[in-house]
Amino acid sequence: MSFLDSLISGISLGSVYAIIALGYTMVYGIAKMLNFAHGDVIMVGAYICFFAVTRFNLPPLVGILVAVLLCTVLGITIEKLAYAPLRSAPSLAVLITAIGVSYFLQNAALLLWSPNPKVFPNFFILHGADGAEQTGLELGSLRISYVTLVTIVVCVVIMLVLTFFINNGKLGKAMRAVSEDKDAARLMGINVNTTISVTFAIGSGLAAIAGVLYMSAYPTLVPTTGSMPGIKAFTAAVFGGIGSIPGAFLGGLLLGVIEIFAKAYISTQLSDAVVFAVLIVVLLVKPSGLLGKVVREKV
Amino acid sequence: MAELLKVDDINVYYGAIHAIKGVSFHVDEGEIVTLIGANGAGKSTTLQTVSGLLRSKTGSITFDGQSIGGVPAHRLVERGLAQVPEGRRVFLQMTVEENLEMGAYTQPKANTPGSLERVYVQFPRLKERRRQIAGTLSGGEQQMLAMGRALMSKPKLLMLDEPSMGLAPILVEQIFQIIRDLHKAGTTILLVEQNAQMALSVANRAYVLETGKITLSGTGEELIHSDEVRKAYLGG
Numbered sequence: 001m002s003f004l005d006s007l008i009s010g011i012s013l014g015s016v017y018a019i020i021a022l023g024y025t026m027v028y029g030i031a032k033m034l035n036f037a038h039g040d041v042i043m044v045g046a047y048i049c050f051f052a053v054t055r056f057n058l059p060p061l062v063g064i065l066v067a068v069l070l071c072t073v074l075g076i077t078i079e080k081l082a083y084a085p086l087r088s089a090p091s092l093a094v095l096i097t098a099i100g101v102s103y104f105l106q107n108a109a110l111l112l113w114s115p116n117p118k119v120f121p122n123f124f125i126l127h128g129a130d131g132a133e134q135t136g137l138e139l140g141s142l143r144i145s146y147v148t149l150v151t152i153v154v155c156v157v158i159m160l161v162l163t164f165f166i167n168n169g170k171l172g173k174a175m176r177a178v179s180e181d182k183d184a185a186r187l188m189g190i191n192v193n194t195t196i197s198v199t200f201a202i203g204s205g206l207a208a209i210a211g212v213l214y215m216s217a218y219p220t221l222v223p224t225t226g227s228m229p230g231i232k233a234f235t236a237a238v239f240g241g242i243g244s245i246p247g248a249f250l251g252g253l254l255l256g257v258i259e260i261f262a263k264a265y266i267s268t269q270l271s272d273a274v275v276f277a278v279l280i281v282v283l284l285v286k287p288s289g290l291l292g293k294v295v296r297e298k299v
Numbered sequence: 300m301a302e303l304l305k306v307d308d309i310n311v312y313y314g315a316i317h318a319i320k321g322v323s324f325h326v327d328e329g330e331i332v333t334l335i336g337a338n339g340a341g342k343s344t345t346l347q348t349v350s351g352l353l354r355s356k357t358g359s360i361t362f363d364g365q366s367i368g369g370v371p372a373h374r375l376v377e378r379g380l381a382q383v384p385e386g387r388r389v390f391l392q393m394t395v396e397e398n399l400e401m402g403a404y405t406q407p408k409a410n411t412p413g414s415l416e417r418v419y420v421q422f423p424r425l426k427e428r429r430r431q432i433a434g435t436l437s438g439g440e441q442q443m444l445a446m447g448r449a450l451m452s453k454p455k456l457l458m459l460d461e462p463s464m465g466l467a468p469i470l471v472e473q474i475f476q477i478i479r480d481l482h483k484a485g486t487t488i489l490l491v492e493q494n495a496q497m498a499l500s501v502a503n504r505a506y507v508l509e510t511g512k513i514t515l516s517g518t519g520e521e522l523i524h525s526d527e528v529r530k531a532y533l534g535g
């Protein structure tokens with residue numbers, strides 16, 4: 001792979017991480033918890049889309065929409081059943097519950113869909129005038145697949161829409177208020193529980209989109225599919241500064257690029273180690289992450 | 300005058316700590332009523348129970364003719380109850396104007412410009428700093444912002460929790476002048492203070508709270524001249 005090839009696939013992988021990292025970072029910002037089950041929502045989204053398209057013969061776009069809708073409902077349900085009752089519990093209890101939810105989702109998937117890998121179809125194929133399949137563009141020696149292109153565009157669009165929504169939307173502002181001070185937000189008339197539900201809904205809907213994009217690039221679908229991108233995206237969120245939306249974007253992109261470059265120029269086996277080594281160095285130098293704010297603990 | 304708020308025999312607990320022990324009081328429309336007492340007496344707990352952030356195990360709270368015990372805090376704002384919490388609690392990472400907009404969260408959007416204008420007339424300082432992040436304001440300015448934010452919901456009852464806390468004397472003067480102005484303009488106010496001197500001087504009526512119980516009540520004038528209050532809260 002040339003340098004440019006690596007850079008583009010790094011940005012594309014990083015875009016997927018960024019979309020997942022948004023879910024971690026938004027939920028952390030508002031509910032002050034690490035939702036370790038977030039990665040598994042990616043997997044559920046991918047399965048739903050897979051079955052919608054291959055078994056129910058729905059068009060890919062409809063399949064994605066169904067996955068987004070069901071994952072949104074799943075996210076809200078997880079929050080209501082598992083996390084909301086623990087709202088004033090110690091954060092360690094919440095963390096362990098989140099890990100429990102993660103195992104629950106993986107094992108439910110194992111039971112429902114078996115451990116046999118499914119091959120995720122490539123939706124991003126165009127048919128030329130002669131009927132030949134095209135999976136990407138050729139620009140001289142450079143080849144960019146449609147999956148890569150779509151992934152990057154989708155990530156940028158999500159970033160722009162979300163940033164606008166958080167900065168200017170009524171609900172977006174309510175989310176910022178809740179993330180700063182829940183009781184003060186209540187005194188404004190904001191329903192904190194609803195706001196938290198909406199945050200989970202958005203994060204989980206995005207996870208479904210990320211699941212489909214990830215599967216389109218790495219098409220082996222098994223019940224543990226979500227954990228690796230989940231952990232990487234969590235790393236990306238911490239890297240960029242957990243709680244910060246631009247941080248998730250930046251952290252995701254950097255992580256993807258570093259991973260691909262480490263694969264291309266250092267070693268395929270060591271790429272993950274390199275990724276985490278970079279994280280550790282960044283956190284040693286700047287514990288709040290690249291764009292993170294220094295958090296003052298309230299007493 | 301019509302009774303706007305009636306608190307009857309509330310008992311509030313933090314786990315095993317019995318913080319409020321059978322407190323009853325009322326606020327009539329158009330009054331300034333103050334609740335004074337030392338640190339830890341239970342003033343904030345009382346206000347938070349009225350505003351719905353905390354629950355009473357017993358008794359009843361009636362606001363504007365309706366029972367509000369058990370109604371969650373966020374549903375009380377639209378009914379005309381606003382609380383300026385202790386320590387101001389403005390949204391430090393939002394701009395001044397965004398903070399004010401949050402105060403109007405339950406209001407129709409069309410009312411916001413008019414409400415902003417009213418608040419800016421009352422607090423010209425906030426208008427100058429409308430685009431500034433609230434975290435960069437001084438303590439006095441943050442207190443004004445917290446009050447302006449509460450007024451954005453056009454409350455029937457404004458509850459203030461120690462608005463003078465941590466402010467220089469000149470700013471305390473200024474805040475109390477604003478309280479008088481708001482009262483003159485027709486706002487009913489329930490004021491919690493440790494600064495008994497200032498609070499009693501603006502209040503129509505006052506209650507003294509001691510370790511979770513009301514031990515004295517009367518007009519502001521009466522309590523300023525009461526020996527007990529002078530000894531305990533006014534430095535002799």
Ligand SMILES: Nc1ncnc2c1ncn2[C@@H]1O[C@H](COP(=O)(O)OP(=O)(O)O)[C@@H](O)[C@H]1O
Pocket residue numbers: 313316318336337338339340341342343344345
């Ligand atoms: N979150 C809390 N948890 C446990 N005890 C509390 C809490 N908040 C207040 N208290 C206790 O309740 C009592 C009343 O406190 P508070 O209402 O804050 O008093 P005041 O506002 O008059 O200073 C005090 O004894 C205080 O220690």
Ligand SMILES: [Mg+2]
Pocket residue numbers: 339342343344385461
């Ligand atoms: Mg207090």
